[in-house]
Amino acid sequence: MKSTKNQMDQNSAPPASRKPRADGIESRRTILDAAARLATVRGLGGLSIGDLAQHIGMSKSGLYAHFKSKEELELATIDTAAEIFETDVIRKVPPSVRGLARVAALTEAFLQHLVRRIFPGGCFFATVAAQLASHPGRARDRIMHLQAAWAAQFIVALRQAREAGELPRGADVNQLVFEITPMMFRANFAWIVTEDERVLDQARVGVKNVLARATGETGTREKRRRPGKP
Amino acid sequence: MKSTKNQMDQNSAPPASRKPRADGIESRRTILDAAARLATVRGLGGLSIGDLAQHIGMSKSGLYAHFKSKEELELATIDTAAEIFETDVIRKVPPSVRGLARVAALTEAFLQHLVRRIFPGGCFFATVAAQLASHPGRARDRIMHLQAAWAAQFIVALRQAREAGELPRGADVNQLVFEITPMMFRANFAWIVTEDERVLDQARVGVKNVLARATGETGTREKRRRPGKP
Numbered sequence: 001m002k003s004t005k006n007q008m009d010q011n012s013a014p015p016a017s018r019k020p021r022a023d024g025i026e027s028r029r030t031i032l033d034a035a036a037r038l039a040t041v042r043g044l045g046g047l048s049i050g051d052l053a054q055h056i057g058m059s060k061s062g063l064y065a066h067f068k069s070k071e072e073l074e075l076a077t078i079d080t081a082a083e084i085f086e087t088d089v090i091r092k093v094p095p096s097v098r099g100l101a102r103v104a105a106l107t108e109a110f111l112q113h114l115v116r117r118i119f120p121g122g123c124f125f126a127t128v129a130a131q132l133a134s135h136p137g138r139a140r141d142r143i144m145h146l147q148a149a150w151a152a153q154f155i156v157a158l159r160q161a162r163e164a165g166e167l168p169r170g171a172d173v174n175q176l177v178f179e180i181t182p183m184m185f186r187a188n189f190a191w192i193v194t195e196d197e198r199v200l201d202q203a204r205v206g207v208k209n210v211l212a213r214a215t216g217e218t219g220t221r222e223k224r225r226r227p228g229k230p
Numbered sequence: 231m232k233s234t235k236n237q238m239d240q241n242s243a244p245p246a247s248r249k250p251r252a253d254g255i256e257s258r259r260t261i262l263d264a265a266a267r268l269a270t271v272r273g274l275g276g277l278s279i280g281d282l283a284q285h286i287g288m289s290k291s292g293l294y295a296h297f298k299s300k301e302e303l304e305l306a307t308i309d310t311a312a313e314i315f316e317t318d319v320i321r322k323v324p325p326s327v328r329g330l331a332r333v334a335a336l337t338e339a340f341l342q343h344l345v346r347r348i349f350p351g352g353c354f355f356a357t358v359a360a361q362l363a364s365h366p367g368r369a370r371d372r373i374m375h376l377q378a379a380w381a382a383q384f385i386v387a388l389r390q391a392r393e394a395g396e397l398p399r400g401a402d403v404n405q406l407v408f409e410i411t412p413m414m415f416r417a418n419f420a421w422i423v424t425e426d427e428r429v430l431d432q433a434r435v436g437v438k439n440v441l442a443r444a445t446g447e448t449g450t451r452e453k454r455r456r457p458g459k460p
Contacts (some may be wrong), residue, residue, distance in 0.1 A: 040364065041364040041365075043273065043275075043361065045273075046275070120364065121363065121364040122363065122364075126360070127360060127363065127364075129419060130357060130360030130361065130419060131273065131360065131361055133351065133352065133357065133419050133422040133423055134270065134271040134350065134351040134352070134357075134422055135271075140423070144423060174432075175432060175435055175436070175439075178413070178416065178429075178432040178436055179409075179413065179436045179439065179440075181416070182412035182413050182415060182416035183408070183409065183412050185412060185415065185416065186408065186411070186412035186415065189359065189360060189363050192363040192364055193363055193370070193374060199408075202404075202405060202408040203408075206405070206408055206409045209405075209409065209440075209443060210409075210439075212443070213439060213442070213443040
């Protein structure tokens with residue numbers, strides 16, 4: 001996720017030889033903010049330069065001046081969403097928060113991102129990843145890279161927990177990430193459809209339960225019972 | 231899920247006054263099978279009567295004879311996918327398999343459904359639900375109803391487990407379903423993109439871990455450790 005800015009410079013910004021004017025940069029950002037929001041409702045594939053121009057009240061030719069192709073628009077939209085996610089979720093958890101506390105804080109930051117409705121269609125990456133799953137290409141590669149970067153946030157935090165003795169030395173960090181992250185995905189889609197805060201609580205309890213299991217404790221919601229056989 | 235056939239009769243079949251001929255029924259089924267498969271790649275919104283006609287080599291007017299509107303085509307496609315899912319997943323687990331064994335068997339039936347690549351874009355419902363999340367309407371309602379029916383399969387099995395004493399009496403069945411089903415969702419999307427069987431194993435282990443926690447045992451992959459504090 002840290003490389004997002006560089007990726008933008010490399011792939012999405014106008015060539016260095018033709019320095020964009022400040023108002024050009026600003027309207028580019030306006031377009032991309034609108035595109036990222038719209039993509040969570042219509043899908044990245046549903047973004048057309050014509051529709052987008054109409055949506056933000058800009059001429060189609062004005063939009064073409066910023067993006068030469070549909071693919072360029074899609075990639076720049078993904079990078080914009082990544083920057084928003086970085087600011088609104090990841091940077092909300094300072095590096096001093098480590099280990100299991102970091103896992104809980106990242107989960108909460110994600111759920112608050114949904115509550116604040118930064119994107120009308122919930123988490124940009126959950127929605128767009130589901131839409132692009134069967135469409136190999138540069139857009140899907142970029143989304144997969146960013147999803148891996150999100151998972152890596154949890155891998156780092158769980159490794160910190162393991163090193164600090166919060167988790168047993170044998171804890172399978174990849175398996176834990178596989179169990180933790182889908183609950184946020186699930187909460188996202190249930191939240192979009194139902195707007196029922198209980199789904200956010202289910203995700204909180206779910207993550208807590210995964211961590212309780214990993215630390216050797218059972219979850220808080222079930223009555224503890226001794227295992228019959230080892 | 232049991233009402234699927236009735237729903238089809240009510241909403242999608244031609245009016246009773248004009249009884250369809252056998253070959254009409256057959257071509258309707260050919261269209262809908264193709265539509266369900268295509269929807270997992272292009273999305274339900276990406277199904278156009280024109281594209282679909284071209285895809286299956288039928289005239290556009292021939293297709294219009296079967297479906298008067300895009301919405302009718304979408305709803306009939308969902309019902310067809312539901313029938314396929316019922317046959318290929320749910321009926322693979324006989325009613326005699328109950329409780330925790332039923333949870334494991336349903337999970338395995340779902341994963342085998344992915345392995346058999348019944349739909350090119352993985353689980354029809356996972357893909358289409360993600361696409362429709364921000365689009366209220368009859369198609370989304372139908373998908374939500376079918377997803378609830380799938381979750382209900384797990385609710386029933388977990389209640390059986392609770393009644394049989396496999397789970398503590400205080401076990402929160404809804405929370406368990408919230409923790410179990412997203413892992414299949416996650417495995418679905420990872421499987422489409424990576425075709426790596428390890429993601430199927432991660433889902434199997436994940437479901438086992440949720441159940442182990444609920445029964446009061448810790449998971450099989452982590453070294454058991456006594457909780458330091460209650």
